[in-house]
Amino acid sequence: MLKEKSMLLIFIVLSLSCAKEDVRLSVEKAWSLPVSVDQMVIASDASTETQHAHGIHGQSNGVVYLKINNPTQTADTLLSISTDICDIIEMHETKITDDVMQMERLEGGLPIPSKSTVEFKPRGLHIMLINLSQSLKNGEAFPITLNFKNAGKIEVTSHVRTQ
Ligand SMILES: [Cu+2]
Numbered sequence: 001m002l003k004e005k006s007m008l009l010i011f012i013v014l015s016l017s018c019a020k021e022d023v024r025l026s027v028e029k030a031w032s033l034p035v036s037v038d039q040m041v042i043a044s045d046a047s048t049e050t051q052h053a054h055g056i057h058g059q060s061n062g063v064v065y066l067k068i069n070n071p072t073q074t075a076d077t078l079l080s081i082s083t084d085i086c087d088i089i090e091m092h093e094t095k096i097t098d099d100v101m102q103m104e105r106l107e108g109g110l111p112i113p114s115k116s117t118v119e120f121k122p123r124g125l126h127i128m129l130i131n132l133s134q135s136l137k138n139g140e141a142f143p144i145t146l147n148f149k150n151a152g153k154i155e156v157t158s159h160v161r162t163q
Contacts, residue, residue: 023072025151030066030158034136062136064127064158068118077149078110088130138162
């Protein structure tokens with residue numbers, strides 16, 4: 001009887017600790033690419049500051065793609081992103097209008113609904129690195145920090161993949 005009870009207790013503890021792991025917001029598969037200015041068309045409502053940076057330092061920009069999993073019951077918001085390797089970091093969305101690819105800056109944070117996956121990927125949402133202080137070389141990696149309203153700060157490593 002005692003043995004059965006302790007087995008049951010172990011089972012409960014194990015399942016609780018597993019459940020706890022599963023219901024946390026996570027960021028995965030971060031990777032980066034350098035981009036040149038001719039690959040970028042900025043929407044007319046983008047800030048002057050951004051256009052300025054793109055125009056002058058066209059060869060030193062990059063993008064980060066990643067995946068955000070929110071298996072929790074609570075909606076979250078990605079408020080901001082930071083990194084040491086560039087001057088300006090922004091969330092952009094690519095939109096194709098009349099066969100022209102344009103990028104729009106996202107303002108006011110990105111909603112991450114509960115029980116959802118939000119993916120930053122080519123031709124969609126991306127993180128724009130403007131005016132890089134170092135060039136992005138294949139095989140290298142650097143840290144970026146995502147700041148969520150509920151989940152707080154999550155640091156991930158972005159791997160540069162040019163091939
Ligand atoms: Cu962009």
